[in-house]
Amino acid sequence: MLDIRTNILLDKETHNLLINIASREKKSIGELIRSAIDAVYKKRDEDIIRERTRVVEKIKALRKKMKPLKGITYRELIEYGRYR
Secondary structure, three states: OOOOOOOOOOOHHHHHHHHHHHHHHOOOHHHHHHHHHHHHHHHHHHHHHHHHHHHHHHHHHHHHHOOOOOOOOHHHHHHHHHOO
């Protein structure tokens, strides 16, 4: 459901281009713009989410491979770092 109106300013050349495409495809200019937004920005957003999910899974896999540090205290780590 469309319930928010947005106004945009276009130059005459872009507006005429959209009129021609809309006429050819039997769509409104609004439909063309909405589908362009979906194609460009929603896809980009989905790609970002996919990439972040992939990175999180990779981090989880690496954490499983790590050996826990048992018997080492923070003080020992600090002291070790001071003399390096």
